[in-house]
Amino acid sequence: MANTKALTEQVNALEKRVAQLTKTNSQLLDEVTVIKNNYTTLVNEIGQRFQAVQKRFRN
Structure with a gap:
């Protein structure tokens, strides 16, 4: 399982990506x-x- 630091980094990366999108x-x-x-x-x-073309040819 991921530790808190790894999860925080993933969340930060996702927040950055969402801002870019x-x-x-x-x-x-x-x-x-x-x-x-x-x-x-x-x-x-x-x-x-x-x-205009149509009017011209009608006349």
Whole structure:
């Protein structure tokens, strides 16, 4: 069985890893938000361009 010192070291290592994962998760969430906004802008602009092309060919 592990002694108290070994368990304390394992807990400290796990706490450090959880902190790293939390930071990474936050960064990924920020990046996904930016990608989502860029995608929305792209879709809206393409829609506007298709409407302009459609109007041009109707006339």
